[in-house]
Amino acid sequence: MDRAKVAALAEERLDWRFKAAPAAAWGRSTAEYLAGGPTLDDLGTPLVTLDAGALEHNLATMAAWCAEAGVGLAPHGKTTMAPALWLRQLDAGAVAITLANLPQLHVARAFGLRRIHLANTLLDPAGLRWLSAELAADPELRFASWVDSVRSVELMAEALRGAPAPVAVCVELGAPGARTGCRTLAEAEAVARAVHAAPELRLAGVSGYEGAIAHDATPDSLAAVGRYLDQLAELHQLLLEADLFETAEVWLTAGGSAYFDAVTERLAPLGTDRTKVVLRSGAYLAHDDGFYRSISPLARTTAVPFRSALHGWARVVSQPEPGLALLDGGKRDFNFDLGYPEPQLVRGGGQLDAGKLQHSRVAAMNDQHAFLREAEVAVGDVVRLGLSHPCTAFDRWTLLPVLDSADAELPRVVDLVRTFF
Structure with a gap:
């Protein structure tokens, strides 16, 4: 490949065309934005990231x-x-x-x-x-x-x-x-x-x-x-x-x-x-937290398995009735063709907690919302979601932030990956 052309992506100016880019990044190149040391908290929701x-x-x-x-x-x-x-x-x-x-x-x-x-x-x-x-x-x-x-x-x-x-x-x-x-x-x-x-x-x-x-x-x-x-x-x-x-x-x-x-x-x-x-x-x-996690040859043997690098992030924006929370990400943001997103952990009050989602599930999705059932969450909490089937995840995002670790208490953004669909 032409390494110079790939490297030149770091000079592309960020603006409103990239839904993963916060307003604070607009007008700056990818390299300039990353030099400022952004974290996950600097990004909005809904969001899909790589690890x-x-x-x-x-x-x-x-x-x-x-x-x-x-x-x-x-x-x-x-x-x-x-x-x-x-x-x-x-x-x-x-x-x-x-x-x-x-x-x-x-x-x-x-x-x-x-x-x-x-x-x-x-x-x-x-x-x-x-x-x-x-x-x-x-x-x-x-x-x-x-x-x-x-x-x-x-x-x-x-x-x-x-x-x-x-x-x-x-x-x-x-x-x-x-x-x-x-x-x-x-x-x-x-x-x-x-x-x-x-x-x-x-x-x-x-x-x-x-x-x-x-x-x-x-x-x-x-x-x-x-x-x-x-x-x-x-x-x-x-x-x-x-x-x-x-x-x-x-x-x-x-x-x-x-x-x-x-x-x-x-x-x-x-x-x-x-x-x-x-x-x-x-x-x-x-990889993923769904179809390929269950069928990959490395999951069916004693080999070291692949790890999911894809995660969705969505915020609780409504709790209109007991046992139901509405997230601000839906079918336009997260893939759903081989299974709904999997609730994994909650970021709220400066803490990470997987126990609050122990019995939860995404029961339905529409264009801009996911219906989260039986989760111990509050309005404003951010939920990390595992995604199934990466082939239909990337095409919803022209820019994907790469986190140093999606498991960290405050993940750092270490790269921005540009896609062309």
Whole structure:
């Protein structure tokens, strides 16, 4: 990445456009504001923050896990859409950043990212021609996207006819009832042969997403994931033996944040000097206090688990009836697609107290409020909330304060992370 462009984010002026930035920060750069030593008490609510210690722990833990397992990591950048965090992942050993659509590619190239894996099929003609021009202009740019039908191959080839550089693609294998991807090995082979025959494209690997196969860690779900990964391995071997791959390095890639242990177990043995087995886990960096906490491979084993780096903060603004408190943060502020926020502790009267929330729960949410039940709180108290599913947390905030420790009595703001959604 272009380190200078990432570093320049610290010079961006803060103002009313960033809902996490208090009025006291307006007109100052990020660097100037941080130099003043702000604390959590200087920020308003509702708010979502990151925890510096948890981020560092998760970066190091995943890097060590991949190194020991002998697999590469191209973390899904769509989770955070934060170039500063992408750079930290690359510095920790990631071989590329995975993205999901054309606007995200535009952000990546604006910050000079040169190793990009698009976990999607890019069919937009203007986007393909732009990408081809980027590839021609930057010999160090490495890119591959997905394709799962002969028709898609035809459309891509047509859009790229006469373009300055070919585009690399991976054949995607799916499963019945799942998301995208060829449904059979025969179909996938036909797509691979169509790519091989198109001079505008280069066959660069085999891809898939096992997270679309299952959504829990029951024995039946783990078995279904295993069967799918075996098919992915079979497809790779089939195309390798048919000599259809056209790039010096071939990727065999799968692995979200729920089953990367199974991916490694089934696919890592296929790695060679040419074949690179690459995980695409993205949620590990921020982790969560919900879905991924329950399903992460490191939570299902004796390994050191990831730590949640994401927290919501909301203030009690009303207690209209016994047992009910209304918080000033709702669906516009906190993610809720894989579970409501989890009440964790209360900041009030200069003290932290988790006991007041022992039997509490967020029972409902609307646009700007959360309905907190059975909590021992008072109007004015600030409640820390654990969040589930980081992929839908970052996109609500263009700026996320990073705290030295969300568990501290008075957390210090040590960084501000800029996102681009």
